[in-house]
Amino acid sequence: MQAIIIAGGKGTRLRPLTLDCPKPxxxxxxxxxxxxxxWRCTQAGITDILINxxxxxxxxxDYFGDGSQFSARIDYILESEPLDTAGAILLAKNxxxxxxxxxxxxxxxxxxxxQQLIQFHRRHQAxxxxxxxxxxxxxxxxxxELAGDRIVCFHEKPDPMQAEWFLRRGINTVNAGTYVxxxxxxxxxxxxxxxxxxxxxxxxxxxxxYKMYGFVWQGYWLDLGTPAKxxxxxxxxxxxxxxxxxxxxxxxxxxxxxxxxxxxxAEVSPLARLSAPCFVGDxxxxxxxxxxxxxxxxxxxxxxxxxxxxxxxxxKTILI
Numbered sequence: 001m002q003a004i005i006i007a008g009g010k011g012t013r014l015r016p017l018t019l020d021c022p023k024p025x026x027x028x029x030x031x032x033x034x035x036x037x038x039w040r041c042t043q044a045g046i047t048d049i050l051i052n053x054x055x056x057x058x059x060x061x062d063y064f065g066d067g068s069q070f071s072a073r074i075d076y077i078l079e080s081e082p083l084d085t086a087g088a089i090l091l092a093k094n095x096x097x098x099x100x101x102x103x104x105x106x107x108x109x110x111x112x113x114x115q116q117l118i119q120f121h122r123r124h125q126a127x128x129x130x131x132x133x134x135x136x137x138x139x140x141x142x143x144x145e146l147a148g149d150r151i152v153c154f155h156e157k158p159d160p161m162q163a164e165w166f167l168r169r170g171i172n173t174v175n176a177g178t179y180v181x182x183x184x185x186x187x188x189x190x191x192x193x194x195x196x197x198x199x200x201x202x203x204x205x206x207x208x209x210y211k212m213y214g215f216v217w218q219g220y221w222l223d224l225g226t227p228a229k230x231x232x233x234x235x236x237x238x239x240x241x242x243x244x245x246x247x248x249x250x251x252x253x254x255x256x257x258x259x260x261x262x263x264x265x266a267e268v269s270p271l272a273r274l275s276a277p278c279f280v281g282d283x284x285x286x287x288x289x290x291x292x293x294x295x296x297x298x299x300x301x302x303x304x305x306x307x308x309x310x311x312x313x314x315x316k317t318i319l320i
Contacts, residue, residue: 001099001118003046006088007106008054008079013225023225025063029234029253029279030263030300032063037071037104044114046102047072050095052088054079066101083194084199090191098183101214102198105177109233110221111242112178120215121180124149127210128185128202131178133221139163141174144214154203154220158312161227173214176221177238185210231312234297238277252282263300284293 011023018026018176024034034051041049049072053060057078067074077092085105089096102118112131121129130151132144143155143166158166158213166172167225185205189195206212220242224230236242238259256262259276266280271288278296280286297308302317313319 001102002097003047003049003102003104004077004092005034005049005051005104005106006085007034007050007060008057008082009107010055011096011107011225014227014230015147017227017230017277020056022053022059025056025059027299028109029237029261029297030281032061033062033109034106035070037106038064038067038072038074040114041102042071044118048097050077050092051075052077052079052092054082056067066124069132083192084196086186086189086197087193087194089186089249090189090193090195096183101179101181103179103181106204108177108221109224109236109242110176110178110217111219112176112217112221114178117178118131118180120149120213124213125211126180127182127212128205128212129180129275129311130202130212130214131176132173132214132216133176134172134216134218135174136172137163137281138166138172138174143171144173146173146176146214146216149213149215151206154198156240168319173216176217177223201236226314231295231297234279234312235277235295238279253279254271291294 007024009023014023022160025032038049051060051074053076061076064074076278077088079088083091090227117131131199139158142157144151145153206285222229222233223232238261251257253261253263260274260278262268262280263282265282266284268280268286269288270292272286275294278292280298281300283300284298284302289306290304291307293310297312298304299313299315301315302313303320307319308319
């Protein structure tokens with residue numbers, strides 16, 4: 001099985017954080033989100049990984065190289081111009097081996113069990129399996145309607161009246177951004193043209209009679225696409241909402257007290273007041289007058305020695 005990570009977008013909703021950094025390379029508690037995703041693949045036994053890159057592509061390629069440092073074999077699908085969410089698959093034709101693919105959107109934080117997803121796909125002998133999640137407010141999302149486990153319809157984002165009607169029918173499952181796909185569903189499309197999974201490939205595959213199933217994940221799921229969600233995702237990790245997986249990956253930090261994590265190279269005065277959840281980055285100094293409130297992420301090489309507001313503070317922040 002090969003993995004493809006769609007990581008070429010500009011992340012415009014996350015500006016200014018993404019003005020000079022690709023969205024999946026933004027730090028999640030000092031580790032690029034993309035490293036977390038690569039690590040999750042290798043933990044599931046998937047070591048052949050293709051990463052689609054476009055915006056600030058060199059940053060991704062310089063960081064991951066050939067993947068050997070991350071116990072993987074990594075190659076790149078370099079887009080000269082954006083080809084939407086599925087266009088990169090056709091661009092990678094010569095890099096694919098004709099086997100099952102697992103595809104990730106690189107802006108979703110989740111504890112989705114990849115082995116369970118793959119086993120579900122194989123058990124149903126599916127052509128396409130979409131990981132789905134249930135949301136209470138369905139209006140920002142396109143909906144995926146199921147009959148049992150089988151996908152029977154895709155619906156556009158509903159207006160308020162439509163949303164009420166869908167919810168009365170118990171339809172609240174949305175695309176969770178991870179797919180297991182067989183290569184035959186791509187045979188109908190031409191390379192080097194923009195192609196969308198959500199608007200084209202998935203609806204057309206259903207119309208063509210391909211066997212499409214939905215794997216509903218009841219665990220943690222968050223779209224990291226806005227600054228508020230980006231901060232929330234990090235706080236959720238600190239509060240243990242994704243289990244211990246991140247802490248298995250990031251051994252360079254320790255828990256000062258419940259929900260308060262500090263880099264091993266940071267200095268925190270015993271008089272400083274830190275409230276959970278919060279994180280203190282590498283080589284950062286927290287002085288005796290510091291008051292760090294709940295919901296605060298402090299980057300590396302910073303100096304804090306006064307009361308601050310909750311939020312995300314990047315590297316080299318000085319507040320005294």
